[in-house]
Amino acid sequence: MFGMLHFRPAKSKDIPGLAILMAACGLYKGKKNDWIYDRLETLFSEKIFLVALKTYFFKTRVVGYYVITTLKTNLDKAEQYMHAEDKPLNKDYAYSGGIGTDPEFRGQNIGTRMKLFAERYLRQKGFKGMYVDIFVNNESSIRIQEKTGFKELCRYFDAKHRPEHPHINVVFMKKFN
Numbered sequence: 467m468f469g470m471l472h473f474r475p476a477k478s479k480d481i482p483g484l485a486i487l488m489a490a491c492g493l494y495k496g497k498k499n500d501w502i503y504d505r506l507e508t509l510f511s512e513k514i515f516l517v518a519l520k521t522y523f524f525k526t527r528v529v530g531y532y533v534i535t536t537l538k539t540n541l542d543k544a545e546q547y548m549h550a551e552d553k554p555l556n557k558d559y560a561y562s563g564g565i566g567t568d569p570e571f572r573g574q575n576i577g578t579r580m581k582l583f584a585e586r587y588l589r590q591k592g593f594k595g596m597y598v599d600i601f602v603n604n605e606s607s608i609r610i611q612e613k614t615g616f617k618e619l620c621r622y623f624d625a626k627h628r629p630e631h632p633h634i635n636v637v638f639m640k641k642f643n
């Protein structure tokens with residue numbers, strides 16, 4: 467699909483498109499649409515949601531998302547999740563809660579551009595940097611971190627988050643200048 471690509475903070479009207487996209491990216495497996503809607507409505511008040519939109523003639527489709535957590539409000543959860551107790555997290559940094567591109571549109575730089583948009587947005591909001599926590603085998607996502615100037619902070623073994631699938635995670639960070 468051709469069309470114009472643009473990025474902006476998500477609005478409630480994006481929730482139906484977001485729900486479809488997140489399911490296509492492998493989130494909320496086994497959950498019904500209504501459950502995902504309700505979950506997203508709740509999360510909208512807790513986290514920052516950014517979207518990538520493709521507009522073609524009069525139709526707009528959500529083709530990318532980026533969820534960001536504010537460490538100021540969700541520090542305990544993020545610290546527990548990252549297991550990086552020996553490296554205290556900077557509370558002025560944001561914490562990436564997940565990025566996704568519609569499988570139909572992958573490899574078109576949308577993930578990379580979404581991340582650069584997020585960085586500009588977060589700087590404007592006064593954040594001093596950002597942490598990202600990724601499954602070590604997620605090559606596409608790791609490539610995005612490298613391309614956008616993120617540096618590896620640490621690696622850790624995670625058996626808590628998904629006990630059925632213990633794995634190594636890598637934490638990246640970037641200080642905004």
Ligand SMILES: CC(C)(COP(=O)(O)OP(=O)(O)OC[C@H]1O[C@@H](n2cnc3c(N)ncnc32)[C@H](O)[C@@H]1OP(=O)(O)O)[C@@H](O)C(=O)NCCC(=O)NCCS
Nearest residue numbers: 491564565566567572573574575576577578606607609610
């Ligand atoms: C990770 C993800 C967001 C990347 O989105 P994207 O829009 O394809 O990203 P980009 O086009 O900017 O590509 C980034 C890198 O991914 C790799 N990549 C993208 N498409 C690819 C493809 N079809 N085949 C192989 N590698 C690919 C490339 O290395 C690329 O960098 P390069 O072009 O400089 O080599 C997407 O794959 C996705 O939604 N995955 C599922 C959810 C997920 O794992 N999220 C991350 C953890 S929360």
